[in-house]
Amino acid sequence: MKRLFAILFLLSGLTGSAAFADSSSSLLPAIPQATGEPHPEGNEYWRRHHMELLKHDRDLTLRDGERDIDASLGQCFTCHAVTDDAGEPVTVESEKHFCRVCHDYAAVQVDCFMCHRSTPSEDDLGQAMTSSTKPDESSIAEYLKRVGNGQ
C-alpha cells in the first residue's frame, strides 16, 4: 500500500511539474503580498502559530481588558488587506481575501468573521487614540475633572 502511494505521489509530482512548468500558476496558494514591516518571528512561525496567538490573546483582551497586545485580529488587516479592482479592501466573501487564500487551500473553515469584520476599519479607535496628543474630551480623567471628582 505504501509503495502504491509513493508511486502515485511520484506520478502526480511528475505530471504536476510538467503541466505547470511553463505556467505562472502553481498548486500552492498564491499568498497576497502584505504591506508594512515583516513579522520579526518570520512567516513560517506565523503560518504555524497564528491561531494560537490569536486565541490566547482574545481571552486576555475580552476577560482581562488587556488591549495593548501587539497582535489583534483587527491589526492583521493593517498590512494584510487585499484590494479589489476598484481599490476597495475585499471582505472574507471574496476568494482573494488574505485569510481565505490559504484556508480554502487547506479546507479549514474560519469562524472569526462571523463576528469580526474582515476588512480594515476606517475609524480605528486605537490609531485615533495614539495619534492624538491634545487632551481628549472623552477621556475619563478629563471627564472626572469636569464632574468635580475628588472635590
Place this chain on the structure above:
Amino acid sequence: MKDASMNRAELTRRDVLKSGAAVATLTLAPGVTLMAFGGSEAEAAADAGKRWGLLIDAGKCADDCSACVTACSTENGWGGSGNPETDSQWIRKVTLKDKSTGRKVSAPVMCQHCESPPCVDVCPTGASFKRVDGIVLVDKHICIGCRYCMMACPFKARSFVHEPITDQKVNAPRGQGTVESCTLCVHRVDKGRIPACVESCEKAGHDAILFGDLRDPESAISKALKAYPSTALRDDLGLNPGVRYTNL
C-alpha cells in the same frame, strides 16, 4: 507584551519560563502549566480595585431626547437593519407614568451591570461573565445562543442576533447566533475613555448620566449616591446593579 520590539516567538516561551513576579506558573503535569496573573506588576486594564457604574438622573433626562441611544448604536454598530422586531437594542428610552398623579418621567435602560448577575448564573457555557471591574459581558467565542440569559435578565437588557452581520465595528464584534448587550463601552473604558452614552448626554447638555468608580468613596458618583436618594431598578431582587437612578 508591551515591548513591541520583542520577538513573539521568544516571548511566548519567556512568559512561561522566566515569568518572575507578574506571572506565577505551576507545572501540573508535563506540558500542562497553570499560569496565574497577579501581583503588583500585573497591568491588566480591568482593574479589580474599581467598579464602574452609572448614576442616571431621570429628572435631567429629557423626554424627547434619545442622544444616548443613537450614540450607542453608532459606537457599537447595532440596529437599523430595517427589521425592528428582531433588531438588537442595547439601550432603550423608557417612559414611566404615575397613574395617580400623571407625572411622567423618562430614562435610559441598558444592562444594569449587576454585582450578582442572573445572566451569569444561568449561562451553561460560561460565556456570560462579569469582569473584575464589574462590567458584565458576553464572550461570543463560546456563546451558543441558547438565550437563557435573556430569560434570566429582569431588565430585558440582552438581545439575540438573528441575522448574519457584516461590516461590524472593529471594537464591537457582533455575530449571528450570539447574545449581546451593553458593554459599558468596555473598549473605550479600557483605553481611558468614557462610555459613548455618557459623552453624548453631556454633549446634548443634559448631564443626566454620571459615570464613575463606585468603589472610590471620593468619586463624584459615590458622593452623589451618598448625598441624595437613589434607587436600583428591581431593588427587591437584591442584584446590586452598577447602574442606579435618581428622581425616578
